Amino acid sequence: MSLATASRVLNGSSRTVADSYRERVENAAAELGYTANISAQATAKGTSSTIALLVADIADPYFGIIAAGVMRGADEAGLVVTISVTERDDERELRLVRALRGQRPRGVIFAASRTTEVPSGGLQRELDAVISAGGQVVALGPGITSARSILIDNRGGARALGEALKQNGYDAAVVLGAPEGTYTSDERIAGFIEGFGEAGQVAVLRDGLTRVAGERAMARALGDGVPRGTVVFAVTDVVALGALTALRNAGRAVGSDIALAGFDDIPASRDVTPALTSVRIPLEDIGYAAFRAAVDDEWSAPEPMALEVRLRASTPRRSGG
Amino acid sequence: MSLATASRVLNGSSRTVADSYRERVENAAAELGYTANISAQATAKGTSSTIALLVADIADPYFGIIAAGVMRGADEAGLVVTISVTERDDERELRLVRALRGQRPRGVIFAASRTTEVPSGGLQRELDAVISAGGQVVALGPGITSARSILIDNRGGARALGEALKQNGYDAAVVLGAPEGTYTSDERIAGFIEGFGEAGQVAVLRDGLTRVAGERAMARALGDGVPRGTVVFAVTDVVALGALTALRNAGRAVGSDIALAGFDDIPASRDVTPALTSVRIPLEDIGYAAFRAAVDDEWSAPEPMALEVRLRASTPRRSGG
DNA sequence: TTGTAAGCGTTATCAG
DNA sequence: CTGATAACGCTTACAA
Numbered sequence: 001m002s003l004a005t006a007s008r009v010l011n012g013s014s015r016t017v018a019d020s021y022r023e024r025v026e027n028a029a030a031e032l033g034y035t036a037n038i039s040a041q042a043t044a045k046g047t048s049s050t051i052a053l054l055v056a057d058i059a060d061p062y063f064g065i066i067a068a069g070v071m072r073g074a075d076e077a078g079l080v081v082t083i084s085v086t087e088r089d090d091e092r093e094l095r096l097v098r099a100l101r102g103q104r105p106r107g108v109i110f111a112a113s114r115t116t117e118v119p120s121g122g123l124q125r126e127l128d129a130v131i132s133a134g135g136q137v138v139a140l141g142p143g144i145t146s147a148r149s150i151l152i153d154n155r156g157g158a159r160a161l162g163e164a165l166k167q168n169g170y171d172a173a174v175v176l177g178a179p180e181g182t183y184t185s186d187e188r189i190a191g192f193i194e195g196f197g198e199a200g201q202v203a204v205l206r207d208g209l210t211r212v213a214g215e216r217a218m219a220r221a222l223g224d225g226v227p228r229g230t231v232v233f234a235v236t237d238v239v240a241l242g243a244l245t246a247l248r249n250a251g252r253a254v255g256s257d258i259a260l261a262g263f264d265d266i267p268a269s270r271d272v273t274p275a276l277t278s279v280r281i282p283l284e285d286i287g288y289a290a291f292r293a294a295v296d297d298e299w300s301a302p303e304p305m306a307l308e309v310r311l312r313a314s315t316p317r318r319s320g321g
Numbered sequence: 322m323s324l325a326t327a328s329r330v331l332n333g334s335s336r337t338v339a340d341s342y343r344e345r346v347e348n349a350a351a352e353l354g355y356t357a358n359i360s361a362q363a364t365a366k367g368t369s370s371t372i373a374l375l376v377a378d379i380a381d382p383y384f385g386i387i388a389a390g391v392m393r394g395a396d397e398a399g400l401v402v403t404i405s406v407t408e409r410d411d412e413r414e415l416r417l418v419r420a421l422r423g424q425r426p427r428g429v430i431f432a433a434s435r436t437t438e439v440p441s442g443g444l445q446r447e448l449d450a451v452i453s454a455g456g457q458v459v460a461l462g463p464g465i466t467s468a469r470s471i472l473i474d475n476r477g478g479a480r481a482l483g484e485a486l487k488q489n490g491y492d493a494a495v496v497l498g499a500p501e502g503t504y505t506s507d508e509r510i511a512g513f514i515e516g517f518g519e520a521g522q523v524a525v526l527r528d529g530l531t532r533v534a535g536e537r538a539m540a541r542a543l544g545d546g547v548p549r550g551t552v553v554f555a556v557t558d559v560v561a562l563g564a565l566t567a568l569r570n571a572g573r574a575v576g577s578d579i580a581l582a583g584f585d586d587i588p589a590s591r592d593v594t595p596a597l598t599s600v601r602i603p604l605e606d607i608g609y610a611a612f613r614a615a616v617d618d619e620w621s622a623p624e625p626m627a628l629e630v631r632l633r634a635s636t637p638r639r640s641g642g
Numbered sequence: 643t644t645g646t647a648a649g650c651g652t653t654a655t656c657a658g
Numbered sequence: 659c660t661g662a663t664a665a666c667g668c669t670t671a672c673a674a
Binding site: 033035036037038039040042043048050057058059060061063064065067068071075078080081082083084085098099101102103104125126129211241244245267268270271272273284 | 382385401450605
Binding site: 003004007008010011036037038039040041042043044045046 | 650651652653654
């Protein structure tokens with residue numbers, strides 16, 4: 001029989017094939033362990049079955065959980081996901097996207113924390129190229145206008161956290177954030193200040209969004225002197241974990257002496273002692289939503305994902321006020 | 322000029338091209354934002370530029386860090402890595418490998434904790450197919466004979482841990498492991514018993530290798546009664562973290578009352594209080610080694626990776642003995 | 643060094 | 659419903 005008929009039964013073509021043929025083809029395929037070559041399919045169809053995911057660091061559970069959500073969607077849809085690591089380096093990111101374009105991906109998802117600024121001219125050109133090749137661009141957070149954006153209410157979540165802490169009796173705060181211009185960090189800091197009180201009791205320290213940066217920043221703050229009863233807000237749980245280490249090294253008791261709160265609510269934040277106050281983000285759902293945005297024909301921007309403050313032992317209620 | 326010359330300059334062909342042509346091609350490519358279609362390249366060359374990585378759970382930092390190592394290698398070599406999640410389900414794994422074969426991957430890396438048993442007939446057939454399509458199969462741990470194996474001295478590490486704990490004055494232990502047949506778990510349990518003493522002071526409880534399984538198993542053990550001064554050895558840090566939760570819920574003081582040790586030394590184990598005793602595995606290096614095994618022409622099995630016991634506050638030295 | 647043309651494994655169009 | 663056959667975008671002998 002002809003190649004054409006075989007092809008028709010093996011890929012889910014709409015055309016129907018007589019059962020006798022269909023059966024013969026299926027048996028033969030099974031016997032020979034035949035699997036369609038997806039590269040060839042891609043060249044023939046002119047459209048690949050790949051979703052490209054960009055993360056800052058795959059070893060970071062924050063991105064790992066998002067990736068899990070993306071991959072759940074891809075699995076359901078029979079698509080393949082390739083992952084690349086930007087290391088939070090814009091130039092590297094640009095190179096990666098250019099290389100990724102060679103895959104003619106169905107979609108590219110930016111999960112890496114990008115900066116507030118619009119993409120550089122170079123990046124924008126690459127994104128346009130992705131789109132004109134038929135791919136969807138998806139971003140977590142705004143900033144990329146040519147992308148479908150999954151929005152997270154960072155500001156609202158941080159505001160709620162600030163309010164809750166204020167109500168728990170705290171009146172002075174140190175914020176550990178990223179350098180100005182990092183969108184997520186900026187939003188969280190702004191929201192926190194709104195909620196905690198514009199009175200000006202808030203000192204902001206800026207460093208990276210990694211564990212070691214958190215440790216470093218906290219140590220620096222301690223060097224400058226942090227009075228008892230202050231609450232430290234790290235814009236990320238990972239940063240908070242670093243701060244926790246610095247506080248311990250300095251012999252400060254977290255909770256009773258200095259309070260500590262993070263953001264993201266990654267699993268590790270529940271394991272530390274005292275358990276870390278944080279703001280829960282539905283990361284897995286976000287990954288899944290990003291996948292849908294990458295593949296759905298019809299799509300309308302969903303409501304920003306709601307966040308939830310989780311008060312834990314690291315920020316006990318202050319008796320004195 | 323001809324397509325052929327263009328092709329020769331764009332892909333790193335060995336053939337040389339006159340500089341005037343080369344320049345013209347490069348300029349044109351840059352101007353048009355042209356990027357070679359790697360699917361088409363793959364069909365033409367008959368060999369793809371993909372490495373397929375299989376992990377049990379990408380949200381688990383253990384696998385995340387391994388993935389980071391694999392991706393570092395792939396990045397250096399200009400290869401793409403696709404990740405799939407087995408969820409520790411053999412049937413699912415089989416389906417995944419079959420689907421992955423369609424990519425004609427240059428290599429497939431099994432990082433997912435596999436069982437002791439040889440692969441099922443079905444899986445073995447798929448692996449043979451991968452190999453006869455020119456792909457390398459790489460496995461973390463033994464069991465897959467047709468694969469290049471990256472070996473970890475789980476047994477030796479666990480033995481060293483057992484010895485160290487014994488010397489610290491412990492003489493009764495509870496082990497939290499996976500069901501019999503899970504290779505890594507079995508090795509670690511056996512090693513621990515060798516080191517801690519064959520006297521028979523060791524009770525083994527078996528459940529899954531997840532956090533919730535650890536919590537469940539520990540709760541069960543506590544229900545049966547665990548005397549003061551016992552050390553609990555969880556075959557995985559993730560399991561130990563679950564156990565830690567159960568111990569806290571039961572009001573038992575970790576360290577002074579019951580000691581706790583894990584394995585893998587994931588970052589989270591240093592953040593908990595008391596810090597968790599564990600056995601360090603160079604996960605990132607292992608990922609990188611797995612990548613090399615997948616792509617190098619010449620390869621000889623390296624020495625098993627050496628592990629290192631990290632004694633921390635969760636297993637203090639017992640004064641009484 | 644460059645061009646021509648065959649071929650890679652599929653899919654899709656268009657007649658039978 | 660089935661079968662030729664021309665694409666798909668690229669590589670690579672083989673000639674020129």
